[in-house]
Amino acid sequence: MVNIPLAHDLLWGMTPAQLPADAPQWAVESLAAGQPVVVRRALSAEGFVAVGVRGVLREQRLAAFMALDSIACQVSPEALCHIDSERDLPAMRALQQLRPMLDDCGWVWGVSGSAGFELASGFEAMHEASDLDLILRTPQLLMRNQARKLMALFDQSLCRVDMQLQTPFGAVALREWAGTSARVLLKNEHQACLVSDPWNPQEQAA
Incomplete structure (x- = not known):
């Protein structure tokens, strides 16, 4: 059982399928490689948490939402x-x-x-x-x-x-x-x- 995610927690388990349809290719590749996402401060719908996807470059940051029931691992x-x-x-x-x-x-x-x-x-x-x-x-x-x-x-x-x-x-x-x-x-x-x-x-x- 994971704890309620807090800002800056790292979460594993989000898949490329949870990204918006217009998500950049680098974000798809990051999640496909098994990278975690980081919890960010933003309101989200019930059952979801606001997260950020990181790319290789500094400017490659994507705001997204991850389903709470997808969380496989959580690190504070x-x-x-x-x-x-x-x-x-x-x-x-x-x-x-x-x-x-x-x-x-x-x-x-x-x-x-x-x-x-x-x-x-x-x-x-x-x-x-x-x-x-x-x-x-x-x-x-x-x-x-x-x-x-x-x-x-x-x-x-x-x-x-x-x-x-x-x-x-x-x-x-x-x-x-x-x-x-x-x-x-x-x-x-x-x-x-x-x-x-x-x-x-x-x-x-x-």
Whole structure:
């Protein structure tokens, strides 16, 4: 039994037959090769989940919907924290460098983006200039000074590190929350909106 898919989870089991009729050939080939799809933030019909299909090129991304009963395997970003790659790339060296600090930070964290995709699937998705994309599960408020301390560590890393804070009401970029703007962009299934407190449900209702 799979859990309810969350944004950034990787799912296996979607077939080319579930793609729209006008889907590009690269998307058909990706699924035919057995690649997973990644859960994205968007509303979907009952029994389906919004996903993205990855191609070889950066611009090859297709929004689609996968039937929940097609899910054969599900991997979350936090399941990838301690998996290593045999490829010696800056993103992987940065992950090894940051892992002890992230393990000790007191929050649940995970690997997403191209690094997570490759670690989970074995399909090459990273290159020398790839960012390291991370998530941090933050059910309670992460103070802005804590965010700035994290960013200071990331800024010393071997590649650009982008972290998303996963609040109960959506996701916000750590880089924004660590900044000086009074309001930051919060993204969820319904909308993207500017808020001053991503952990306050009243703001999203406003």
